[in-house]
Amino acid sequence: MSTYSIFALRVFSIALFLIFAGQDQLFGQQTRPGPPDPLRFEEEIAEFEAWDAKNTSPENALLFTGSSSIRFWNTADSFPGYSVINRGFGGSQISDMLHYYDQIIGRYSPSLIILYCGENDIASGKAIYHVFEDYLGLLEQINRDYPQTPVLFISIKASSSRLDQTERFAAFNRMVQAHSRTSRLLFYADLASPLSKNGRPDDSYYREDLLHLNDRGYELWNERFGAFLAQLEENGVFTLRRDE
Structure with a gap:
């Protein structure tokens, strides 16, 4: 499998921005706010x-890693045919x-990294x-440490509590989906x-x-994602199914 270069990532980022830049109402403020305090997750x-x-x-x-959608997902029981590590922490940002x-x-040796963020x-x-x-x-850091490990992004979901963000979520998903075709x-x-x-x-x-x-909701995810994993494994993207 080919790796994805840092230069290619940045070029693609700029290209996508130019494509979507006309949708100002979706992008919101263009000044970058400071990140939230990560120490709130110390415990x-x-x-x-x-x-x-x-x-x-x-x-x-x-x-599996990311925010609460990963944290609350009982991934070990949901995918008993696989070795699973869940490192989701609720409310987290990238x-x-x-x-x-x-x-x-960075401390693990995964065959597949699954992100929800x-x-x-x-x-x-x-x-x-x-x-x-x-x-x-985040992809750059993963590529440096795991240059041959596939990374799978799960699309971020719309919800009634965040209905005003639906179009912005969809736009972000489209950007990530388009980028996934580059490697x-x-x-x-x-x-x-x-x-x-x-x-x-x-x-x-x-x-x-x-x-x-x-x-x-998680039963639906288990069904859809389980089928997706089986397809990836069948196509030789990774091999890790246990025999027991």
Whole structure:
């Protein structure tokens, strides 16, 4: 598989910005706000470190990381045929993932890295272009440490609690999806569309807060994502299924 170069990432970022720049109402403010304080996650990250200090992490695992959609996903039970590591922490933005990169990504040896990120960033008011730049920065770090490891992005979902952000979420998803076509190491899984009905979020898949998925929502994700994983494995993207 070919790697994705830092230069190519930046060129693609600029090209996408020029394509979408006319949609000012989607991009919001163009000044970059300072990142939120990553220390608000100290306790959650310390729990990851404590677990890792006492346990041996599986080699060639599926590594899930990102915000609450990953944190609340019972990935180990949902995909029993695979070795799984879940390093989601709720409310996180990509800047937090970069700050804690060594604790949530850099210390493992995954066969596939699965990302769900960007939703909280955009909902906080950040311009889509700036969020996409942060995403590229995360890919750059992953590429430096894991130049042959595929990375899969799960599309960020719309929800009734963030209905005003629907178009901005969709625009970000389109940017990431387009970028995923530039490398055989990058993949995009659309798990957002199945959660909508008649162009609006289907609340039956969400908890009472109308933000986080309920059991029914994750059952749908398990079905769709499980099929996607099986297809990737069949195509030789990764090999890690256990025999037991």
